[in-house]
Amino acid sequence: MEKEQNHRHDMEEKIVTSREKLSNRGQIFAFILSIIVFAISGFLIYSGFEWAGTIICGASFVALIGLFISGHYRQAKSIQQKKGNTEQ
Numbered sequence: 001m002e003k004e005q006n007h008r009h010d011m012e013e014k015i016v017t018s019r020e021k022l023s024n025r026g027q028i029f030a031f032i033l034s035i036i037v038f039a040i041s042g043f044l045i046y047s048g049f050e051w052a053g054t055i056i057c058g059a060s061f062v063a064l065i066g067l068f069i070s071g072h073y074r075q076a077k078s079i080q081q082k083k084g085n086t087e088q
Contacts, residue, residue, distance in 0.1 A: 034064060
């Protein structure tokens with residue numbers, strides 16, 4: 001019985017670690033992509049395509065803010081559900 005419990009704890013630890021790595025990797029890629037998009041927007045504005053650069057930059061900014069807010073909402077909801085499961 002104790003072996004099984006240790007195995008479950010090891011598996012849970014591996015799952016948490018892999019999810020953290022995946023989350024970190026996603027944040028790094030999102031940061032790189034946002035820098036590229038903002039650089040392209042800046043180049044377009046500098047080249048005389050103000051409207052195109054502004055629209056791309058604004059849309060990217062709004063999308064980033066939306067993802068940030070929805071991520072925090074999901075995280076808070078998940079934590080709240082876990083608290084509800086442990087109280088029962």
